[in-house]
Amino acid sequence: MARIKIYSTATCPICDKAKLLLAKWHIPYDEARIDEDHEALKEMLAISNHARTVPQITIDGRWIGGFSELTEMHMDGELDALMEE
Numbered sequence: 001m002a003r004i005k006i007y008s009t010a011t012c013p014i015c016d017k018a019k020l021l022l023a024k025w026h027i028p029y030d031e032a033r034i035d036e037d038h039e040a041l042k043e044m045l046a047i048s049n050h051a052r053t054v055p056q057i058t059i060d061g062r063w064i065g066g067f068s069e070l071t072e073m074h075m076d077g078e079l080d081a082l083m084e085e
Helices: 013-024 038-047 067-075
Strands: 004-008 029-033 056-059 062-065
Touching: 004 013, 004 038, 013 029, 013 067, 029 038, 038 056, 056 067, 062 067
Parallel strands: 004 029
Antiparallel strands: 004 056, 056 062
């Protein structure tokens, strides 16, 4: 099971960018499409303090924010432990 979860929609280019970067960094993730799954939307709202934008990203169930926060964590080396060998 992936430790990163991305809440996204089908029409979100920033969501696509986040998923491409995770793939490039060889970091597995699960995706929850809030435009297709009402339960995923409710989960995202609860975890993210009712954020209204996507992507919203969690690591080990802890909300980290969106694309900007993900890239900052990578630049700071905080995602190294999540990379697949």
